[in-house]
Structures are given as structure tokens and as C-alpha cells.
Amino acid sequence: MSELKYTEDHEWISLDGDIGTVGITDYAQEQLGDVVFVELPDVGKTLAKGEEAAVIESVKAAAEIYAPVDGEVTEVNAALNDDPSLVNTDAQGKGWFIKLRIGDTGATDGLMDDNAYAAFIDGLN
Amino acid sequence: MAHSRDLSRPRQAGSPVAARDTVLGHQGLRLEEDLLFELDSPGLSGVDLPNVPAVEARLGGLERRSEIGLPGLSEPEIVRHYTRLSQKNYAIDMGTYPLGSCTMKHNPRLNEKVVRLPGFAGLHPLQPVETAQGALELIDATAQWLKTLTGMPAIAMSPAAGAHGELCGMMAIRAALDARDGGETPRRRVLVPESAHGTNPATAAACGFTVDPIPANDDGRVDVAAFAAKLGDDVAAVMLTNPNTCGLFEPDMIEIARLIHQADGYFYCDGANFNAIVGRVRPGDLGIDCMHINLHKTFSTPHGGGGPGAGPVVLSEALAPFAPRPWIVHDGDGFALVENDADTGDATPIGRLKGFHGQMGMFVRAFAYMLSHGKDGLSQVSGDAVLNANYVMARLQDVMTPSFEGPCMHECLFDDRFLDGSGVTTLDFSKAMIDEGYHPMTMYFPLVVHGAMLIEPTETESKRGLDDFIAVMRRLAESARAGEQARFTGAPEFTPRRRLDETMAARKPVLRWFPAAETAEAAE
Numbered sequence: 197m198s199e200l201k202y203t204e205d206h207e208w209i210s211l212d213g214d215i216g217t218v219g220i221t222d223y224a225q226e227q228l229g230d231v232v233f234v235e236l237p238d239v240g241k242t243l244a245k246g247e248e249a250a251v252i253e254s255v256k257a258a259a260e261i262y263a264p265v266d267g268e269v270t271e272v273n274a275a276l277n278d279d280p281s282l283v284n285t286d287a288q289g290k291g292w293f294i295k296l297r298i299g300d301t302g303a304t305d306g307l308m309d310d311n312a313y314a315a316f317i318d319g320l321n
Numbered sequence: 322m323a324h325s326r327d328l329s330r331p332r333q334a335g336s337p338v339a340a341r342d343t344v345l346g347h348q349g350l351r352l353e354e355d356l357l358f359e360l361d362s363p364g365l366s367g368v369d370l371p372n373v374p375a376v377e378a379r380l381g382g383l384e385r386r387s388e389i390g391l392p393g394l395s396e397p398e399i400v401r402h403y404t405r406l407s408q409k410n411y412a413i414d415m416g417t418y419p420l421g422s423c424t425m426k427h428n429p430r431l432n433e434k435v436v437r438l439p440g441f442a443g444l445h446p447l448q449p450v451e452t453a454q455g456a457l458e459l460i461d462a463t464a465q466w467l468k469t470l471t472g473m474p475a476i477a478m479s480p481a482a483g484a485h486g487e488l489c490g491m492m493a494i495r496a497a498l499d500a501r502d503g504g505e506t507p508r509r510r511v512l513v514p515e516s517a518h519g520t521n522p523a524t525a526a527a528c529g530f531t532v533d534p535i536p537a538n539d540d541g542r543v544d545v546a547a548f549a550a551k552l553g554d555d556v557a558a559v560m561l562t563n564p565n566t567c568g569l570f571e572p573d574m575i576e577i578a579r580l581i582h583q584a585d586g587y588f589y590c591d592g593a594n595f596n597a598i599v600g601r602v603r604p605g606d607l608g609i610d611c612m613h614i615n616l617h618k619t620f621s622t623p624h625g626g627g628g629p630g631a632g633p634v635v636l637s638e639a640l641a642p643f644a645p646r647p648w649i650v651h652d653g654d655g656f657a658l659v660e661n662d663a664d665t666g667d668a669t670p671i672g673r674l675k676g677f678h679g680q681m682g683m684f685v686r687a688f689a690y691m692l693s694h695g696k697d698g699l700s701q702v703s704g705d706a707v708l709n710a711n712y713v714m715a716r717l718q719d720v721m722t723p724s725f726e727g728p729c730m731h732e733c734l735f736d737d738r739f740l741d742g743s744g745v746t747t748l749d750f751s752k753a754m755i756d757e758g759y760h761p762m763t764m765y766f767p768l769v770v771h772g773a774m775l776i777e778p779t780e781t782e783s784k785r786g787l788d789d790f791i792a793v794m795r796r797l798a799e800s801a802r803a804g805e806q807a808r809f810t811g812a813p814e815f816t817p818r819r820r821l822d823e824t825m826a827a828r829k830p831v832l833r834w835f836p837a838a839e840t841a842e843a844a845e
Contacts, residue, residue, distance in 0.1 A: 230823075230824035230827075232824060232827035232828045233827070233828075253827075255823050255824055255827060256765045257765065257768055280828065281824075281828070
């Protein structure tokens with residue numbers, strides 16, 4: 197798997213061949229607080245970059261998760277239906293949301309890397 | 322000079338913080354209460370009815386086969402149960418209720434007296450119209466007042482609450498666009514500021530539109546340039562709350578109206594915060610096309626006063642033909658209701674949104690409120706509401722962190738920057754307010770600031786009441802900054818129940834009670 201890339205909406209994506217795994221960042225889960233519900237898309241759904249991919253609900257707020265790149269949903273993390281707290285305990289691991297088949301694997305090049313995202317968060321605080 | 326309390330008088334100070342266990346769990350005269358089903362004494366009843374004689378079954382095999390399982394209770398047990406529950410409640414009649422964006426104002430007793438007059442209280446929605454002329458006249462007069470106060474030419478009275486009014490307005494906009502475009506309108510995008518009430522995007526989505534957020538500028542208002550850049554042939558409408566949920570007046574309403582109309586879209590204004598401007602600003606003068614009015618905020622009966630709310634919608638000339646049925650007409654012979662499509666003439670109503678004619682009890686209360694205040698009284702209401710919010714903001718701004726520079730309108734917004742490094746969150750701070758005898762303000766809303774605390778004192782609070790509230794908030798803010806973290810993270814301490822597990826309640830809600838036997842079975 198490649199290193200994580202990040203969006204300004206606090207999604208991360210990690211590539212394995214043409215399959216990208218998408219989740220929200222640790223910073224995002226911390227801001228949201230305890231996650232109580234996650235609504236995942238149907239497998240097979242085609243998403244355009246920036247399109248709503250999933251909905252996440254915490255004790256404080258509801259938020260949308262956007263597709264970081266164009267792609268087709270090949271798998272969703274069904275474990276989140278039973279245990280949405282995985283997003284809080286392991287946002288950048290077991291708390292992943294969806295896997296996307298990506299036509300253009302160069303599409304993640306424009307996203308932030310670890311250092312750029314860390315600097316981006318610093319700018320928000 | 323701030324009012325100060327005489328603290329030398331004996332008070333509850335000195336009572337034990339951690340109460341002793343008692344035999345039944347009662348604490349003083351604060352009583353624990355079981356569920357009705359746990360109080361069940363099979364066979365007990367509040368009435369003495371004769372046995373029902375055997376009758377021939379005519380339900381064709383659809384008779385009930387099992388017991389309903391209702392608990393048996395005597396009348397005094399029932400009365401005590403509900404009285405005890407009511408005493409656990411917190412209400413506007415008990416104290417300050419600073420819930421931002423809810424306009425928790427006093428509900429005048431005069432309203433309640435009027436609504437209980439037999440001619441109103443005994444009305445039936447199906448009684449002949451000739452026998453309900455006074456009621457229709459009251460609805461019509463209430464409608465006239467609302468049109469006058471908003472400067473709008475038409476109104477739909479039937480929507481049952483704020484979000485229902487939004488639905489009415491957005492359906493009217495969609496119908497108007499369909500009519501203009503000669504079929505299903507290609508305009509599918511609705512622009513909604515980030516600081517909008519959450520119901521705005523929900524309503525737009527429910528009406529089949531997609532929601533496109535408009536960013537706020539640094540001073541918490543709609544960024545007009547960003548708004549203008551989003552306009553296009555596919556934009557149906559803009560939905561905007563004024564004053565917005567940061568408690569700020571949107572000064573560019575007229576320009577926003579000009580731009581949206583130039584783009585052939587409509588302007589929906591959310592009137593939930595009308596209390597800040599009633600009697601002073603007529604939204605119609607600002608160029609809006611429709612606005613719902615939460616009668617149960619601006620015109621008393623907050624949160625429905627224990628009953629329903631009401632959300633009449635005022636409409637521009639362009640949207641008026643699409644107003645839902647029914648409406649009231651009158652001529653020399655009196656008042657009548659237009660209820661059927663056959664009678665609507667040139668109008669093309671979106672249909673009927675509600676059974677019967679709207680929330681009659683709310684109309685009576687709102688009308689009593691308007692008549693008892695008058696035009697001058699209503700403008701004093703908005704003036705005092707704004708003054709109170711600014712007083713709170715001015716006296717807290719050195720110890721808390723206002724999100725935007727004042728003055729504010731009817732509510733003041735703080736964020737959690739003043740808690741930085743204290744280990745105390747907005748939630749902890751709110752729970753500590755409960756220990757001090759205050760219902761918390763609205764928290765974590767609006768989302769445009771971090772850890773929001775939105776305080777709306779309304780015009781109801783006296784200066785004495787505001788000073789007490791301010792004293793508590795100042796003390797809590799200083800305590801948090803002094804590192805007294807435990808009083809927050811452990812709060813509330815003095816309530817019948819300590820902090821509830823909100824996360825677990827949302828993740829694994831227990832939605833019904835099961836008898837102990839079934840619970841035991843389920844566990845096996």
C-alpha cells in the first residue's frame with residue numbers, strides 16, 4: 197500500500213494498485229467526537245471526485261464524506277455498521293469507509309501528503 | 322451596576338455534595354419514580370365498569386388473541402406518577418432558558434385564558450362554517466397582522482411548524498418554476514449559507530433539490546461575492562436565515578435579493594429569528610419571496626408551549642398562486658373556507674399540507690399576544706431581546722470568547738477558545754451550568770465555529786435574571802481557566818441522574834421496556 201494522501205475535507209486515501217481505500221483522518225474523528233452512525237454507499241456505485249460518498253453522524257454533528265478522486269465503490273467497511281466507534285479508535289486503519297477502483301491512479305498526486313496535511317491542520321488551529 | 326444577591330441568607334450551601342443512599346432512593350422530597358409498567362397491580366383501575374356482556378363476534382376471526390398488557394393502576398397512583406414526572410422537568414416557567422435559536426420566551430397567561438374560552442376550546446374542525454365564523458375571523462385577522470408585520474401580500478396559514486413552513490415555501494417555489502418553465506424545471510440547485518438552520522438544506526433536499534453551501538465571510542455573514550459566483554441557470558433559490566444563526570444581521574439582503582432575482586431564482590427567508598426584528602424590519606421590503614414565521618417563537622408558546630407549533634408562510638405576488646389549500650375568503654355574508662380545487666379559481670395551489678385548517682390553538686395564542694402587545698409593544702419586544710443579548714455578550718466577553726465582533730442581534734455566540742488548554746469542553750461547561758441551576762445554552766451549533774455556545778436570553782429575562790446568569794457564567798469560565806477541571810468533567814453532580822452516556826444512547830438505543838421475565842429470557 198502506498199502512503200496516505202489527504203484532502204482539505206479531512207479524508208485520506210491509500211492506493212494498492214488501482215484500488216484506493218478511503219477514510220477520515222484522526223484529526224477529523226477527534227473534531228467530530230464519538231461517532232454513532234455511519235451510512236455507507238452501495239457497492240458498484242460510481243462516484244465523481246467531491247461527490248458525497250458516505251454520511252457520518254457523531255454526538256455533536258452529522259457530516260458528509262466526499263470521494264477524494266473519481267472511482268467505483270468495490271467494497272464498504274461493513275464492520276462500521278455494527279461498531280461505528282472504530283472510526284474513533286482507528287480512523288486511519290480499521291475505521292476505513294470504502295474501497296474505490298480508480299481509473300486514473302495519478303489522480304491522488306494533487307492531494308496532500310503527511311507533511312502538507314500536518315501543516316494544513318496547524319493552519320486551522 | 323450589576324445586581325448582587327444577598328448571600329448571607331441561609332441557602333443550600335453546606336448540604337452534602339454526595340448524598341447518602343436512602344431506602345427507596347428518594348433524596349429529600351425529590352422522589353425516584355418507577356415506570357408505569359413497574360407500578361402494575363393487575364386488575365386495578367381508576368373506574369368501576371360493569372362486566373361487558375358476551376356478544377356475538379363479528380370481526381371475522383380478527384379478534385385480539387392476546388392480552389394488551391396495560392398496567393393496572395389506581396387514579397391516585399396515576400396522578401402522583403405524572404405529577405412527579407412533571408416535577409423532574411425543567412420549563413420556561415421555572416427559570417432562564419437560554420437555548421439559542423429557540424426563542425424560549427415567557428408564555429403569557431392571558432394567551433392561555435383566551436384559548437380556553439369555550440368558543441375556541443370547544444371548536445370542532447368539522448362543524449358547519451356558519452357556526453365557526455368567529456374562529457375564521459380570528460384566523461383571517463391573524464393572517465392580516467402577519468402580512469402587515471412582514472410587508473408581504475399573501476400568506477398560507479396551515480403549515481404546522483417551522484420546517485413544515487419551509488416545505489410549503491420550497492414546494493411553492495418549485496411549483497412556480499415548473500409553471501414558468503412549462504414542465505419540470507431544470508433548476509435543481511439551492512444555495513444555502515453555512516450558517517443556515519439545519520432544516521434549510523434538509524427541506525431543499527426533501528423537495529428534490531441539491532444543496533450548494535455558501536461560505537461565510539470572516540465576520541460571520543454571507544459572502545456576497547461567493548454567492549454571486551455560484552448563481553447560474555440551474556439555481557432555483559437561495560435559503561437564508563436573517564438574523565442568521567450566529568446572531569448577526571445579514572446587511573446585504575437587498576443585494577442578495579437583486580442578484581437571485583436577476584438569475585431568475587427565488588428568495589426563501591427563514592423567519593425563525595424574526596423575534597430580533599419584529600415591528601422594526603419588514604422582510605418584504607428586503608425583497609424576499611417567502612418566509613415562514615414560527616408563531617411558537619416570536620409570538621410566544623416556545624416549543625409549542627407544550628402543544629404543537631405553527632409555521633405560517635408569507636408569500637410574494639409571484640408565489641401567491643401556489644399557496645396550499647385551504648384559505649379563508651370573506652364577503653358581506655361572512656367568512657368561508659376554500660377547501661377544494663374546484664373552488665380555487667385562477668390559483669394553482671400545491672395541494673393541502675395539513676388536515677383541517679392549521680393549528681387553531683396557536684393562532685388564538687399568537688393573536689392574543691399580538692393584540693396585547695400592539696405594534697409598539699412588538700417593536701419593544703425585538704428591541705429588548707436584542708438589548709438583553711448584547712448585555713450578556715458585553716458582560717461575558719472578557720472571560721469567554723465571542724466568535725464575532727458585536728453588536729449582535731437576539732442571540733450571542735461564543736466558541737470554546739477560552740477553554741483552550743483547560744481540559745474542559747463545551748459539553749462539560751454546559752453540564753456544569755446544570756449544577757448551577759441553569760438550562761444550558763444551545764451547544765455545538767452553529768457548526769461554523771468551534772465548540773459553539775449560542776445564548777438567547779429573549780426579552781423575557783429581567784436585568785436581575787440576566788445578572789444572576791452572568792455571575793454564574795463568569796464564575797464557571799474563571800473556574801475552568803483556574804484549572805478546576807473536575808467540577809466540569811464530573812458534572813452534573815446535583816441532578817437525580819449524573820452524566821448520561823450520550824454515545825451509548827445513540828449507538829445502542831433502548832427503545833422499549835421489557836418485563837423482567839422477558840429481559841431475562843432475552844439475555845439467555
